[in-house]
Amino acid sequence: MAGKRFLEEPGSDLDQPNDQKRMRRRPSFASVIGEAVMVNSLKNFCLALEPMLRRVVNEEVETNLRRSTSFFTRSPSLRIQSLEPSSLQLMFSQNLLLPIFTGSKIVDLESSPLQILLVDTRGDQVVPTYLPLPIKIEVVVLDGDFPSYDNRTWTSEEFNSNIVKERTGKRPLLAGDCLSVTLRDGFAPIGEIEFTDNSSWIRSRKFRLGARVVPESYQGVRIREAITEAFVVKDHRGELYKKHHPPMLQDEVWRLEKIGKDGAFHKKLAAARIYTVQDFLKLSVIDPRRLRGVLGPGMSEKMWEVTIKHARTCDLGNKHFVFRRPNCTITFDPICQIVHAVIEGNSYSSKELPSNTGYIDTLVKRAYVEWNSLEEIVGISSDTPLLTQGELVDQYANHHQSIVKSFQPLGYSIFDHGDVEMGNLPSSAHLGFNN
Numbered sequence: 001m002a003g004k005r006f007l008e009e010p011g012s013d014l015d016q017p018n019d020q021k022r023m024r025r026r027p028s029f030a031s032v033i034g035e036a037v038m039v040n041s042l043k044n045f046c047l048a049l050e051p052m053l054r055r056v057v058n059e060e061v062e063t064n065l066r067r068s069t070s071f072f073t074r075s076p077s078l079r080i081q082s083l084e085p086s087s088l089q090l091m092f093s094q095n096l097l098l099p100i101f102t103g104s105k106i107v108d109l110e111s112s113p114l115q116i117l118l119v120d121t122r123g124d125q126v127v128p129t130y131l132p133l134p135i136k137i138e139v140v141v142l143d144g145d146f147p148s149y150d151n152r153t154w155t156s157e158e159f160n161s162n163i164v165k166e167r168t169g170k171r172p173l174l175a176g177d178c179l180s181v182t183l184r185d186g187f188a189p190i191g192e193i194e195f196t197d198n199s200s201w202i203r204s205r206k207f208r209l210g211a212r213v214v215p216e217s218y219q220g221v222r223i224r225e226a227i228t229e230a231f232v233v234k235d236h237r238g239e240l241y242k243k244h245h246p247p248m249l250q251d252e253v254w255r256l257e258k259i260g261k262d263g264a265f266h267k268k269l270a271a272a273r274i275y276t277v278q279d280f281l282k283l284s285v286i287d288p289r290r291l292r293g294v295l296g297p298g299m300s301e302k303m304w305e306v307t308i309k310h311a312r313t314c315d316l317g318n319k320h321f322v323f324r325r326p327n328c329t330i331t332f333d334p335i336c337q338i339v340h341a342v343i344e345g346n347s348y349s350s351k352e353l354p355s356n357t358g359y360i361d362t363l364v365k366r367a368y369v370e371w372n373s374l375e376e377i378v379g380i381s382s383d384t385p386l387l388t389q390g391e392l393v394d395q396y397a398n399h400h401q402s403i404v405k406s407f408q409p410l411g412y413s414i415f416d417h418g419d420v421e422m423g424n425l426p427s428s429a430h431l432g433f434n435n
Contacts, residue, residue, distance in 0.1 A: 087122035088129070090137065090183075090211050090226035102195050103236045106209070114193075116211050116226060118186040130186030136217035137183050139190060141173045144199070144206025144230035159212065159225045164202065171196045173207075180214065199233040206230040246313040249278040249334055256280065257310040258303045268294055281311055281335035286368050321374040323367040331377075336368055 093115040094108035108114055116137055120129040146162035147154050166173045178191030199207045211226040234242075244255045253269050253276060254261040272294045274280055283291045292304065299307070316334050323330045328343040338360075341348045353360055367374065 086222045086224060087120050088221065089119055089121050089224040090213070091117050091119055091126070092209070092211070092226055092228055093117055096209070096228055096231060098231055099242060100195065100231055100233050101236045101242070102198055102233060105192050105194055114190040116181070116183065116188040116190065118183060118223070128186050131183075131220075134182050134184045136214035137181050137188050137211050138214050139174065139179050139181075139193065140210045140212065142208040142210045142227060143202060144204035144208055146208065147227075156222065156225070159210065163210070164207065167197065167201060173197055195233045197233070198235045204230070206232055243310070246315055247277045247311065249276065249314060249317065251277045253277060253280050256307050258299065258307045264298060265295055268296060277311060277314055278334060281314065282368065282371070284308060284311065285336050286364065318378055320377050321367075321371070322377060323363065323370070323374055325363070328363065330363055330367060332367060332374070336364065336371070338364065
């Protein structure tokens with residue numbers, strides 16, 4: 001056996017195979033040149049491709065940005081919040097005429113159709129303005145509690161969330177052919193619209209009318225919505241019992257405030273033969289204490305003030321009533337107030353008559369009792385000056401006198417003097433009326 005070799009000398013044959021392997025792994029000159037040519041070609045290709053890639057990327061980015069901008073502009077729910085504050089606002093030209101009943105035409109205080117205006121609220125004044133292009137306006141119903149605490153800075157989302165829809169199974173709350181109108185030159189007239197349901201079924205018991213821009217018809221800055229005051233909508237059956245403002249002389253007395261039809265006050269007045277507003281006003285002039293006693297303690301002082309104030313808004317018209325006696329002729333307005341008197345040939349206006357004599361009280365009481373038999377004439381308007389004394393006497397003689405109306409009661413009560421005989425009136429010579 002050959003002996004073991006414990007040490008290998010440097011430069012032995014064992015190193016030769018490794019050196020050969022290293023020699024084989026080294027690239028050749030040709031391969032190096034080939035790789036350099038390939039890298040150079042790839043660089044040139046990228047440089048040539050870069051402008052085209054940049055152009056394609058830019059076009060795609062611009063297209064996407066354009067689409068995003070259009071989407072945010074058209075969608076009101078995604079409108080940029082910084083655009084919400086605006087000085088442009090819609091508003092109703094006048095308040096509504098109240099009360100409002102279902103099935104009745106909604107009008108303004110002048111009984112005219114509603115109108116919507118475009119105004120600019122910049123500064124301290126509200127200035128009418130207009131847009132160059134027409135826009136669509138929609139009329140909606142709002143909850144009476146909106147906006148809370150009279151807040152005037154609501155957003156479009158808050159406005160839309162407070163729109164009231166009809167009850168299940170009911171017709172739309174608003175009916176009419178002009179719920180959507182066109183605003184031109186800052187003005188939009190609304191035609192005949194009416195409520196189909198009352199407001200008793202919502203928590204606030206009240207509605208408001210609102211007007212907003214139809215989103216698809218306008219893409220500019222926000223135009224704030226218009227709202228009316230809160231109001232109650234009553235069922236049309238209640239219109240049969242509504243009060244008249246102002247009342248008419250021939251209206252039944254229950255048309256006055258605080259007097260309900262067939263109620264306790266109505267029955268008390270009927271028992272006292274007070275059937276109309278004219279009857280009520282005549283007795284309020286002749287003897288207000290008696291009238292107050294007819295209504296009784298059930299009518300508080302506050303209620304009495306409301307009722308009498310409402311009654312006095314009545315239009316008295318131009319009719320007058322003449323009470324004649326051999327020595328006097330007295331002209332009354334329709335509620336038994338003296339307008340003019342001719343006593344013993346002397347002419348007196350209502351202000352010139354003395355109020356401290358029982359003679360005048362007796363004449364007024366007699367005229368009140370005989371009211372249905374008084375002569376009725378047509379007077380002249382209150383803006384016509386008084387005629388002279390001689391002209392008045394001549395006109396009374398010819399039964400064609402025109403009298404100036406006076407609406408101030410004289411402030412006396414004929415019933416305070418007790419009942420007197422209605423046959424022969426006292427002579428004026430003993431009561432301060434001398435020729």
